[in-house]
Amino acid sequence: MSKMQRNIPLKDFSNYKIGGPASFFLEVKSVEDLKQGLSEFYGMFPNGESRPEVFILGSGTNVLIDDKGFSGLVLRNLISHLKLIDGVNVEAGSGTSFKDLVDFCIENSLSGLEWAGGLPGTVGGATRGNAGAFKGETKDSIKSVESVDLKTLEKKTRAAGECNFGYRTSIFKKGEGEREMIVSAVFEFKRGDREEIRSATYEKTSYRNKKHPLDYPNIGSTFKNIPYDTIPDQFREEFKAYIKDDPFPIVPVAKLLALSGLKGREAGGAQISEKHPNFIVNKGSASSNDVRSLIQTAKDVIKKNYLIDLEEEIYYLPPAMQV
Numbered sequence: 001m002s003k004m005q006r007n008i009p010l011k012d013f014s015n016y017k018i019g020g021p022a023s024f025f026l027e028v029k030s031v032e033d034l035k036q037g038l039s040e041f042y043g044m045f046p047n048g049e050s051r052p053e054v055f056i057l058g059s060g061t062n063v064l065i066d067d068k069g070f071s072g073l074v075l076r077n078l079i080s081h082l083k084l085i086d087g088v089n090v091e092a093g094s095g096t097s098f099k100d101l102v103d104f105c106i107e108n109s110l111s112g113l114e115w116a117g118g119l120p121g122t123v124g125g126a127t128r129g130n131a132g133a134f135k136g137e138t139k140d141s142i143k144s145v146e147s148v149d150l151k152t153l154e155k156k157t158r159a160a161g162e163c164n165f166g167y168r169t170s171i172f173k174k175g176e177g178e179r180e181m182i183v184s185a186v187f188e189f190k191r192g193d194r195e196e197i198r199s200a201t202y203e204k205t206s207y208r209n210k211k212h213p214l215d216y217p218n219i220g221s222t223f224k225n226i227p228y229d230t231i232p233d234q235f236r237e238e239f240k241a242y243i244k245d246d247p248f249p250i251v252p253v254a255k256l257l258a259l260s261g262l263k264g265r266e267a268g269g270a271q272i273s274e275k276h277p278n279f280i281v282n283k284g285s286a287s288s289n290d291v292r293s294l295i296q297t298a299k300d301v302i303k304k305n306y307l308i309d310l311e312e313e314i315y316y317l318p319p320a321m322q323v
Ligand SMILES: Cc1cc2nc3c(=O)[nH]c(=O)nc-3n(C[C@H](O)[C@H](O)[C@H](O)COP(=O)(O)OP(=O)(O)OC[C@H]3O[C@@H](n4cnc5c(N)ncnc54)[C@H](O)[C@@H]3O)c2cc1C
Pocket: 015, 055, 056, 057, 058, 059, 060, 061, 062, 063, 077, 094, 095, 119, 120, 121, 122, 123, 124, 125, 126, 127, 128, 129, 130, 131, 132, 133, 172, 180, 181, 182, 183, 212, 218, 219, 220, 221, 315
């Protein structure tokens, strides 16, 4: 029997400290736990039509959870392990924290994830969203990904080239893998000098500690940065000065939000960060609607000022609760 729980508050599993209860909640520590738990859950709803939704939760560093909660099953991913293979490959359970993977690389003198110093979240979350920073992306080191289809419980292995990785996306976010849970990934690194890897990683962690508003609960950058080649003609010349190459020429949303005077804008307990305006922080008592209201304001203002449609980098739970 799995340890299925009922009406579990999700606030404590969210980096935002926002969110109502999940009607069903199950922590999975292995693929066997996952399969057993899902079989039992589906058995509770013999009529497939009325079966509630399933949502996979990593560390909750990228999800805005609604205050009303979620009427389906939240699978909290605790599948955690790290295994060195052939000296340069590492197999990581998808619930392993990315920090543990990065530290493992340092200890084993493996180069490739220095860009990820200070990146929060799990291996599964980073793989699904192809997390990236400082010109690096998760996909750059991935060799293969193993997942389990949440409906059929069938296991699949895809080589990196079959995962349709793109800017903050993959086949697990958009496409045939959407209804799959990533259970592990194999990374391929290069051997390097341990102290050089440590110091390059530490430099990124320090940068984040300095530039990100970590004093308040947050879920990272709210919006995706804007590819320069999609900028409307009339703003191209003006925006040239702001271009960053990360991982291709983009205009940082933070810059446009700052130029639009939105730094520090508040709604209830939520605030567009003064320190980094692409972060919306929870100043203590923010509701999911407070955050949504700021997201809507940012979208409206950027559309009006620059004719650009901002696209969220964050996820919503329930997924249908987007602004
Ligand atoms: C301070 C801060 C800084 C950040 N900096 C960056 C950054 O530089 N670059 C960047 O890309 N992101 C950044 N993020 C966002 C976030 O940390 C990453 O996107 C992270 O990879 C999300 O992992 P998670 O485990 O917390 O995912 P969650 O937030 O738990 O989930 C995110 C989405 O992934 C899905 N998911 C999670 N695990 C799995 C799985 N095993 N299988 C299938 N789907 C899954 C969830 O269903 C959800 O849709 C930052 C966040 C914070 C709070």
